[in-house]
Amino acid sequence: MARHETIRMDYPGDCISVNHYLGRRKGGGYYVKQEATDFKEELQWLLKRCHLEDYKLPLEVTCSGYFKNERSAPDVHNLLKIIADSIQELTGIDDKNYHMYAGQRNIIGNREPPYLLITIKEEGNENAL
Secondary structure: OOOEEEEEEEOOOHHHOOOOOEEEOOOOOEEEOHHHHHHHHHHHHHHHOOOHHHOOOOEEEEEEEEEOOOOOOOOHHHHHHHHHHHHHHHHOOOHHHEEEEEEEEEEOOOOOOOEEEEEEEEOOOOOOO
């Protein structure tokens, strides 16, 4: 049976989107914005207990989002880059060994703060004997 983990994290806003998490330096070059760095560190802390380095490759990574409204809901594909970078920094597993999937994009209103569900699992036929 393939191993898997699902992590629930607060969604901090578009600061973690591939379109927004890098800032430009005055003299040229880029840097990762502090909010994105904080997100990556939190995700890595949650993933440490999963021991992803022991998983059989390739990994399947899926991110689903639960957002307040359409205006605040990003394209979930744009969140996958920072998730992949976080996993690679933590484990050393290059993202060429992941299959990344955008999961559901749900609108939940103001019932609760927006959040992400990030599932990481070993790929494989789960119905195999």
